[in-house]
Amino acid sequence: MDLNSLRQLFTFKSIFEGLEDAVICHDLDFTITNWNPAAGRFFGYTKEDMIGKTLFSLMTESYYPEQKEMMNNLLQRATINHFFTKRITKDGHSIPVSITLSPISDEAGIIIGASQILRDISEDIIAQEQKAILAAIVEGSVDAIISKTLEGMITSWNKGAETIFGYTASEIVGKHITTLMPPDKLHEEDYIINNVRQGNKIEHFQTIRMAKDGTRIPISLTVSPVLDKAGNIIGVSKIARNITALKQADIKQATLAAIVESSDDAIISKTLEGIITTWNKGAENIFGYTEAEALGQHISLLIPKNRLQEEDRIINSIKNGQKIDHFQTIRMRKDGTELQISLTVSPILNGDGIIIGASKVARDITAQRQAEQALQHNTRQLLMLNSIGKSISEQLDVEVILQKVTDTTTQLTGAAFGAFFYNKVDEQGEAYMLYTLSGAPREAFEKFGMPRNTAVFHTTFSGKGIVRVDDITKDPRYGKMAPHYGMPKGHLPVVSYLAVPVVSLSGEVIGGLFFGHPSSGVFKQEHEDLVANVASQAAIALDNSKLFEEVTALSQKKDEFIALASHELKTPLTSMSGFLQLMQKTTPEGLNSKFLDKAVRQLEKLNTLVNDLFDISKVQAGKLQFYFEDFDLGLLIQEICETFEQSVPDHTFVYDLQGDLLMNGDKIRMEQVITNLIGNAVKYAPQSPKIDIQAANKGNEIVVSVIDYGAGISKENQSQIFTQFYRIRDRDKHISGLGLGLYITKEIIERHSGRIWVDSELSKGASFIFAVPCRQQS
Known part of the structure; x- marks a missing residue:
């Protein structure tokens, strides 16, 4: 190897060793042949750990096909740049990576392996998520967030801007920013643009802007330059806050303080650690603690033990900037009484917009919930009344009607037991007949004589009105009749007592509905009204049942008459038919013969009618x-x-x-x-x-x-x-x-x-x- 080649080799090695990105080389079987320090930092393995092992040790099995596909593409001379996937570190973490794959060739140009440059893109993904969060914040902000070019043309417009100024995005984007400026404020635009061009940020600049309908709105502007990647100023972003309410800050603050102090709701603020920092009169009235007793205490002072986990959820939401609206839960007074409340919790921000605590508005909804429960109770009662009304109106069976009435009214009143007694007076005028019973076995009454015309029962069976007593044992009418002079031993215990007469349309007292309970004061006016309503429906149903019985009896008599008449007619008709047939045989042709023929035909018609009547009587008697x-x-x-x-x-x-x-x-x-x-x-x-x-x-x-x-x-x-x-x-x-x-x-x-x-x-x-x-x- 010549000197130049050695230099290149050392240069490559230096670059290889000094790269911030992980570089891994491997052969065609994916066996790792080289591993730079950055790969060691990236994956947690040393070079010695990985040389000779396969690339697949850095990925889950689901990624094997993907890696093989990349290698196949590389062998076909395809370029693999910035392929996004995931790899596994030594400690088991899955890391998103960008892979650039390059071929390794021998001196003949044949691909013998590949090098992979892997870059951790976790921060890129986080940045994308943060960008999405930022976009959501902008769109969800109640402030107007607007961007414009350096020439003043509006380029973006959020929902807050639409709410404050009245223009939709489609109406305003592309218009000049001066559209929002009153004529006397146009000069401010030059001031703002000059500062932005110099890279200056303008904070909390208070001025006036104009809504679509011409309304002048006091606002606080924060203006910042928008820079491109090269740092060049290319535009302006504006955050405009409607400060109409802040213009009279001192008055409104005093008013707000007065409202907070005089509010019937509990208005409380606390730190993110849950320490109470403010406490109004409403909180004192609802929870029973004075301001001195509550300040500095943890908010768990008010929370039942089985609901302490709610505080963690609330604080987590507040830390994330989320408001909690009308959260219905249970809180505890100083005396230990549990209250049903509706909580609205909002984050408290400091001047820099950092969440430093939470404000709570707690409304005692115990009465409201009781009213809702009462409404549900009343609705159930109405449904039951409707059901029983429909049921008894469709029935003609006295026993079914009275049992339904007794069962339903016993349930509606909350009685321990209920009964219906017929007003069947005996020869002495003192006894009544038990007909239906609910909530107790019939044996409970059959052990004793039937109720007699005592002072307690007389009011009901004489039709004088409803009797409702919180404690019948203390009523002056109670215990006046021998031999018991009170409740017989072994009788169902009755303290609360309710009796309602059932009166027919003719004014006759058919009977009475009686209810008892071993506790005092159970029956209320609503129970009296409910039973009276059902009793009136029952009276009509009983009248109808009686009428039905009478009609049925008449129908039976009619059927008996038809059967008897048709049977009695059969004998003379048969005789007449025989006589006429005999006369036909002995009478010569002529006028008399024709009359006889007509008489026979009419007799046949009559006989058919009688046969039909005879059959109908058999049908109705079930004897056909x-x-x-x-x-x-x-x-x-x-x-x-x-x-x-x-x-x-x-x-x-x-x-x-x-x-x-x-x-x-x-x-x-x-x-x-x-x-x-x-x-x-x-x-x-x-x-x-x-x-x-x-x-x-x-x-x-x-x-x-x-x-x-x-x-x-x-x-x-x-x-x-x-x-x-x-x-x-x-x-x-x-x-x-x-x-x-x-x-x-x-x-x-x-x-x-x-x-x-x-x-x-x-x-x-x-x-x-x-x-x-x-x-x-x-």
């Missing part, structure tokens, strides 16, 4: 009998149609039967259904000579349709047509019938586990359709 067997519904339809063809020659009956129509059912009843539907089609579509009957096997069921082409049925009537005794007024008044046929038909179909419906439009005829299950194949 069915005899199930397997039969062919299609064959039955065919036979019925043939009969109608003989008896009604003016109509054509077209039947379409598809598939297996075997079913298991009552053949006579199904004949009744089909005959009724076809008969109705003839009766209600006399001008339509064609009646279509369709039956088809749809897999699991047989669907049958009887279709006429008459006047049709309106949607309104379709919803009622299957109810008993329903007839279409504008159509059926000239047609005989009781309106029972379709009701009985529906009952028969449903007893066959089927369904029936109508499909119709006015003037387009009607289709009565029913579906019944097919016979199950064994």
